[in-house]
Every structure is written in structure tokens, then in C-alpha cells.
Amino acid sequence: MAIIDPRLDGAxxxxxxxxxxxxxxxxxxxxxxxxxxxxxxMLIRYWLSSPQS
Structure with missing residues (x-):
């Protein structure tokens, strides 16, 4: 048995x-x-922890 919103009309x-x-x-x-x-x-964390050259 489904609980249906009573505010909806028939259709x-x-x-x-x-x-x-x-x-x-x-x-x-x-x-x-x-x-x-x-x-x-995780992408931002990887980008920030990548070695800087």
C-alpha cells in the first residue's frame, strides 16, 4: 500500500x-x-600535495 500525497488530484x-x-x-x-x-x-588534495619543482 503506497502512501500518496492527499493534495494531488486524481490524475x-x-x-x-x-x-x-x-x-x-x-x-x-x-x-x-x-x-x-x-x-x-581527493583531486584537490592530490593537486595540493604534488611535489613542486
Whole structure:
């Protein structure tokens, strides 16, 4: 049984995703942004620690 936003009308309720699916997307987007931030931070750290000639 899906929890649907009661503010949506009939057509929008038919297309609304279940709560677990919306939360899974939010978690996936959050995880992707954390991983992207980690990659950028590691690149900056590598760039700053590279030997200067």
C-alpha cells in the first residue's frame, strides 16, 4: 500500500510514486552527491600535495 500525497488530484495521484521509491531516489541522489564531493576533494588534495619543482 503506497502512501500518496492527499493534495494531488486524481490524475496526479495515479502517477505519484510510492513513498519507498521516492525515498530511495532521494538517498541515491544524496549518495551520488557525497561521492562526487569526495572525488573533487581527493583531486584537490592530490593537486595540493604534488611535489613542486
Amino acid at each position: 496526479e495521484q495515479a502517477q505519484a510514486r510510492p513513498l519507498w521509491q521516492r525515498l530511495a531516489w532521494m538517498a541515491a541522489i544524496w549518495l551520488g552527491s557525497v561521492l562526487a564531493l569526495g572525488v573533487v576533494a
